[in-house]
Amino acid sequence: MALPLQGVRVLDLTDGFGDTACRFLADLGAEVVLVERPGGSASRSAPPIRNGVSIPFALRNANKLGVVVDLDDEAGRDRLRSLAASSDILIESLPPGHLAARGVGPADLRVMNPALVAVSVTPFGQDGPYRDWAATEQVLYALSGVLSRSGEPGEPPLLPPNGLVAETVGVHTAWSALLAYYDRLHTGQGQYVDVSAYEVVVHGFDPGFGVQGSAAAGRSDDFPRGRPDAANFYPVYRCADGQVRICLLAKRQWRAMFEWLGEPAEFADPKYDTIPARFAAADRLNPLIEALFAQYTRDRLVAEGAARGIPIGGLNTVSEVLTTEHFRVSGTLVDTEIAPGLAARIPSGYTRIEGARAGFRFRAPEPGEHDEIVFGRNVPRTPIPAPRRPVGSRPFEGLRVLDMGVVVFGAELGRQFADNGADVIKIENTNFPDGLRQSKRKDALAASVAWGHRNRRSLGLNLRTPEGIRIFKRLAAEADVVLANFKPGTLASMGLSYEELSAINPRxxxxxxSAFGSVGPWNTRMGYGPLVRAACGVSALWRWSDDSDGLCDGSTVYPDHIGGQVAATAILALLIDRLRTGRGAALEVAQADVAIVALGDRIVAEYLEPRSVTALGNSDRYAAPSGLFPAAGDDEWCTVTVRDDTDWRHLCGVFGRPDLIDDPRFATTVARLGHRDEVDRIVAEWTAERSPTEAMETLQAAGVPAGAMVRLPELLANPQLVAREAYTELEHELLPASLPTARQVARFETLPAWPLRPAPLPGQQTREICETVLGMSPGEVDGLVRDGVLQPAADDRALQVSGV
Structure with missing residues (x-):
């Protein structure tokens, strides 16, 4: 398969955050050259390690070429300059100012190659009071507001599984790099991009101030203490051979469950058609469902649920994921060599393009393995033709996107193009409204609609009529992209498959x-994010132990946001390829694949050492002291991670305990792991006497990664986010008050900040689109409105005249 980024050259100077970005670009066909220091990257020792191989390094650096460059040597810096001169994109994750101090910073390299897109990805960005702070995934969970929502009521917060943040940061970095590169193709000018991992997690992982955010109105200082009581949002029940999760969202789903239960009289009241009423009665309803489910196996429950229209999914451990037939048949997991002499079962990659997996092709390089190939050639770049536009314009100006996407995934995906200048036309049917629109209260606009549908236009179109399909095809004939996240086969059943649309418009x-993709035995399974998390091992790790019935992921909508970003990045790669070939393509993203890639190191570790991967609560198998520690105050916490012996020495200095540095119980990582309870107690005694902010700032000043647990409203006053102007205000006439919203996720040197045009009402631009885009006459539009094909806004004159 010809991958879309073939011919694009990427210089990879990442070592930690950002390495997954370059892996994603390599999966999409870019030639990625990993530049390592003499002796190899520090991330080659990142745990888990099996057979002497760092699994995270092996996974995150597959499909790359490898060279060694000594940046402390002038000859080495010259080699880097020569590589940068022939590269399109450079991505680096070194500390702010590290490269510039050696004369090879992004600005220096762009002097010799003005077309270069240079991307820096660091924990907190290139400026602000946190600029030089250290971060781990635990620190970012705490500071981003994610941790404050994770756990069980009355219990300490629970850290989500490692890996989710690294992949989120990587995907956003890949998107940012390609967006700047796409802009360069049209302007001829490269630019500098500053990516803050912190801001990516705040805005892009599961944002409190974003689509389905749980902080839509949470702007006061009295945000509730403790974790939200979210277990019954998507409850988990024991069954004959394990556990299953159920999602009862729509009225019809509850009615089917009520019938299956034998229509118990105590739940016959219509009030139980609503989620809040069922939630309030969970103590009486759950035992009934559990007693019913105890008679069935997981697979039987899933099948019975599908037959009845009830979304049910099995809870899989990481070990079970490895042996699930669907993931083998779909190509989600493949068996391959990941290092010389070491084979494993691994996640292949995020996407399918033209029906083929765009994922793993060859193992990560050994240090300097491709020196001779890379430095011994002089291959000219082949220019990619693109229409010219001025620097500072929006990258997607002139593109038209037909957006049939729904709920969180759909909102996030379409917004990436709408925010960056595309004409995104949301196709809506008032008889089957987007789930986000159904979450409104009275006549107010749902906050998620305001966040997720901004900058779009809305076309009310009934695609259940032949004339509606004909109108859609007329739009598609001149459009660039079609977005959908329905059950596999839905577009084809409507006559709108890629094959049919490409026959009309080859571009x-x-x-x-979908939840599980179009290939494999689970391709027809009903899929919501909670069921995807349960099926892919995320939920099983997001709990206190393997024996715990309480899953702590109920308040998150992961992986919807990051899944939408994955799809957007792959579409952008296809747009770049289309400039060269003139042809479009079919793309598929399964949310399950997104979740499984994020757990890649756990999946491989479990494959190589069965039963080694378990839910650990807030413990870290590879670092001590590490985890969550109590701070002074009510429900106040601080994460601390001692990564190595250097961090330990710095920590002992902060505590004024030099005697602990060489104490044989604590002097090495292995020794500290063997005395975890003791070292954790030492940290807990110190943090308990300080506010979380004081503890964090003191430890960070000493170079020890630490993060205070932040509640969502506190993000708006966070000094780092304020300094970097991370938030602005979003207004809409149907909102009771303005909403905080992201200004941008990454900082671009020349791309403008996102516009904030208000989200449309359903069908608000129907007449405008039909008359100006399709050339319909007013009378023709009126007739189609009367026939129920077009659905303009409620105040449209045709509706009033016809009495509809």
Whole structure:
């Protein structure tokens, strides 16, 4: 398969955050050259390690070429300059100012190659009071507001599984790099991009101030203490051979469950058609469901649920994921060599393009393995033709996107193009409204709609009529991209498959997404994010122990946001390829694949050493002291991670305990792991006497990664986010008050900040689109409105005249 980024050259100077970005670009076909220091990257020792191989390094650096460059040597710096002169994109994750101090910073390299897109990805960005702070995933969870929502009521917060942040940061970095590169193709000028991992997690992982954010109105200082009581949002029940999760969201789903239960009289009241009423009665309802489910196996429950229209999914451990037939048949997991002499079962990659997996092709390089190949060639770059536009314009100006996406995934995906200048037309049917629109209260606009549908236009179109399909095809004939996240086969059943649309418009790109993809035995399973998390091992790790019935992921909508970003990045790669070939393509993203890639190191570790991966609560198998520690105050916490012996020495200095540095119980990582309870107690006694902010700032000043647990409203006053102007205000006439919203996720040197045009009402631009885009006459529009094909806004004159 010809991958879309073939011919694009990427220079990879990442070592930690950002390495997954370059892996994603390599999966999409870019030639990625990993530049390592003499002796190899520090991340080659990142745990878990099996057979002497760092699994995270092996996974995150597959599909790359490898060279060694000594940046402390002038000859080495010259080698880097020569590589940068022939590269399109450079991505680096070194500390702010590290490269510039050696004369090879992004600004220096762009002097010799003005077309270069240079991307820096660091924990907190290139400026602000946290600029030089250290971060781990635990620190970012705490500071981003994610941790404050994770756990069980009355219990300490629970850290989510490692890996989710690294992949989130990587995908956003890949998107940012390609967005700047796409802009360069049209302007001829490269630019500098500053990516803050902190801001990516705040805005892009599961944002409190974003689509389905749990902080839509949470702007006061009295945000509730403790964790939200979220277990019954998507409850988990024991069954004959394990556990299953159920999602009762729509009225019809509850009615089917009520019938299956034998229509118990105590739940016959119509009030139980609503989620809040069922939630309030969970103590009486759950035992009934559990007693019913105890008679069935997981697979039988899933099948019975599908037959009845009830979303049910099995809870899989990481070990079970490895042996699930669907993930083998779909190509989600493949058996391959990941290092010389070491084979394993691994996640292949995020996407399918033209039906083929765009994922793992060859193992990560040994240090300097490709020195001779890379430094011994002089291959000229082949220019990619693109229409010219001025620097500072929006990258997607002139593109038209037909957006059939729904709920969180759909909102996030379409917004990436709408925010960056595309004409995104949301196709809506008032008889089957987007789930986000159904979450409104009275006549107010749902906050998620305001966040997720901004900058779009809305076309009310009934695609359940032949005339509606004909109108859609007329739009598709001149469109660039079609977005959908329905059950596999839905577009084809409507006559709108990629094959049919490409016959009309060979340049069209059609992106389809679903829970488990179109290939494999689970391709027809009903899929919501909670069921995807349960099936892919995320939920099983997001709890206190393997024996715990309480899953702590109920308040998150992961992986919807990051899944949408994955699809957007792959579409952008296809747009770049289309400039060269003139042809569109079919793209598929399964949310399950997104979740499984994020757990890649756990999946491989479990494959190589069965039963080694378990839910650990807030413990870290590879670092001590590490985890969550109590701070002074009510429900106040601080994460601390001692990564190595250097961090330990610095920590002992902060505590005024030099005697602990060489104490044989604590002097090495292995020794500290063997005395975890003792070292954790030492940290807990110190943090308990300080506010979380004081503890964090003191430890960070000494170079020890630490993060205070932040509640969502506190993000708006966080000094780092304020200094970097991370938030602005979003207004809409149907909102009772303005909403905080991201200004941008990454900082671009020349791309403008996102516009904030208000989200449309359903069908608000129907007449405008039909008359100006399709050339319909007012009378023709009126007739189609009367026939129920077009659905303009409620105040449209045709509706009033016809009495509809």
């Amino acid at each position: 069209i790109i059609v992106s389809e997404s």
